Structures are given as C-alpha cells and as structure tokens.
Amino acid sequence: MKVLVPVKRVIDPYAKVKANAEGTGIDTTGVKFEINPFDEIAVEEAVRQKEKNPAITITVVSVGPEAAEEQLRKALAIGADEAVLIQTDDELDSRAVAHELAAFAQELQPNLILMGKQATDNDANQAGQRLAAKLGWPQATFACAVEFAGDNLTVRRETDEGEETLSLPLPAVVTTDLRLNEPRYIALPGIIKARSKPLTKRPRLTDAKPLVRTVKVEQPAPRQAGVRVNSVAELMTALRDRGAL
Template structure:
C-alpha cells in the first residue's frame, strides 16, 4: 500500500506573528518557515505504518512556492520515499488544494491519504474533508490512533465527549490530531540522503486546476491587548464582581 501525505510550508510556530502595516496580511519577509506541525504528525504516522510493514511507500506532496522544496526535503529526511512539489506563488485556498490533491491521488493511486487536520496559518480545517468528498472516499477526522487492517482501518477520534472509534474501508482519508504521535527528528545522515531522493515538480495547470481565489481578504488586524486583572480581598468580593461586572453568576 502507498500512503500520500500532503505537507504545507507555514510560519514556524515559535515565531511571533506580525501584521503588515497596511493590514494586507501577515509579514513573511525574513521570517523562519517550517513544516505545519499537524503535517509533521501525518508524516510520522505514515512512516510508522510503513515500518510496521503495512505500507510499502510514503509519498509527500506540497503546494506552494519554490521554497516549499525545503519542507519536502525535511519530510524526505524524516524517511519519506518520494516528493511532489506543485509550484505556485498564489495564495491557495482549501478547495483548490483539495482539487490538486485529488489529481495527485488519481495519478499515485494511494491506499491511504494522511492529512494534518488544519494548517496553523489559516486554521481552515477543510482540506481533508473536501478531498474525501471529491474522491468519494471514507474519511476519519481528528485521529488520535490509527490501526491498519487488510481492507479496513480502525481510527480512534477525539471528540468533545471523549474518544470515538470508527472503522473505514480503504482507500480512505485520515486527518491527524495532536495526540496521535510525537514526530521524529531527522538525523544528519538522513538529511544528506534526502538531497538525492526523487522530487518531482509540477504546476497547478498540469492538473487543470485554477488557483484564482474565491475569497477576498479585506483586512488583517492584530488582537487587542488584554486588560489588566483586578485583585480582590475576599471570596465574597470576587463573587460580587462576578455577579455585577462579569455577569457570569
């Protein structure tokens, strides 16, 4: 079985986000970029499935600028076998991403697609679900445990009330949650080997997909600063303030 894993290049999660002075978006110049954390979890899970002998190949794909090749090389250094870069400088929305991934999946014929549940830059949480609908495949979202059988997969999902275990037929789309695993670090020898692994470059036009945005960004603003707290001298005073000022009791 082949596993397809989409990965996205985003601003590193340790970086403090700055909004451009004109409010047109987030400042990306001279900012550290890295693989989306949920996608790291997806790559790790795919590699673990392969190491258990339940898959034969892990293919990673990214849609973005030429610099996204660095993100793919990181996935290859972790242990992925091949990479595909669909190169574009456009701001890609989830629907266009899903359409491109559908075309890649039809070409690669994977038995499983493992997608991060969301990207930390736009927090859309849409791509995996749209992709499953376009392919007509079963989906299992917010996975915290994945078990692969001969023709089915058993997925434990994180839901508001606790954990839910479902069974889906393969091929399927799985989106990963934070508690699924802890991604490995790429060793120096594997980083060097990754430079020689196959990386195929495509364009959205190769798949007949338009990347023209359907949404217009009007303005980006930083959140307002939080007001200072208030010190109270007793529980009675706290309860009174909650009643009269906060309105929560």
C-alpha cells in the same frame, strides 16, 4: 500499499506574527517557515506504519512555492520515500488545494491519504474533508490512532464528547490530531542525507481558483488587563458585585 501525505509550508507556529503594513496579509519578514505541525504528525504516522509494513511506500506532496522544498526535504528525512512539489505562487484556498491534491491522487492512486487536520496559518480545517468528498472516499478526521486491518482501516478519532472508533474501507482520507504521535527529532545531517531521495517539481495540475479571498488582515484589539485582587475574599466580593456568581 501507497500512502500519500500532503504537507504545507507554514509560518513558524511559535513565532509572534503581525499583519503586514498594507493590512492584506501576514508580515513574513524575518520569520522562519516550518512544516505544518499536524502534517508532520501525518508524515510520522506514515513512517511508523512503514516501519511495521515495509511494503508501504510514502509519497509526500506540497502545493506551494519553490521554498516548500525545504519542508518536503524534512518529510523525506523523517522517512518518506519520494516528494513532489506542485509549484505555484498562486494564493490558494482549501478548495483549490483540494482540487490539486485530488488530481494528484487520481494519478498516484494511493490507498491512504494522511494529512493534518488543519494548517496552523489559516486554521481552516477543510482540505482533507474536501479532498475526500472530491475523490468520493470515506474520511476520518481528528485521528488519534490508525491501524490497517486488511482492506479496511480502523481509526480512533476525537469527537466533541470524547472518542469514537470508525472502520473505513480503503482508499480513505485521514486527518491527524495532536495525540496521534509525537514526531521524531530530525537533526540537520538527517535532512542533508535525505537530499539523495527523489524530489520532483511540476506545475499546477488544475486551474481551480480560490473561492475564499482574504481582503484584510489586522491585529485584534488587545483585551484590557483588569485588576489584581489580594485575597480570595476580595475576589469573591468583586465577582459578586459584577453579578458573575
């Protein structure tokens, strides 16, 4: 049983970000990079499944710059078996990434691809669904519980109204939501220890171009703070005067 977990190197999701001077992208000076938190949940989930079923092997893959080795090492430290970096400095969109991942999946032939529902830098929420479509596999997005059931997978997923449970034949693509699990804490020694695990670097597998290009990045206009009211009565009067009630 092979599980593939794609991970993205993203700007620290808790850092204060601003546009670069040219207004063409995010200013990355002095900012830390992390594994996309939703992808980290996917790695954690794969490792928990492996803890239940040692026959599982976990491959993590990243499509990105050389520095993404850092995030792959972290995934190895959490418990993945091997890592592959499809190394590129190209600006890619979800479509191009899905093409790279599909080509890699066709080679690796995993039974399951587990990945974040979205990356916290561009918040696109597309790569998993596009990958599933390209491979012709079923998908379960926004997963909050995953269980293998023979040749099928049972996924509880979040919906706009609540929850639903899906049964999917493998191979399948599952994208993870926040509640799926809480990733374990990995101390630095663990990351150093993971240095003995295999990490392969290779060039891009396709020549897929991005179809979506960012032409401008800007700070949104700040919302003006309003007034302080001193009592519920004052608040109610203000809301009534404004026609809000």
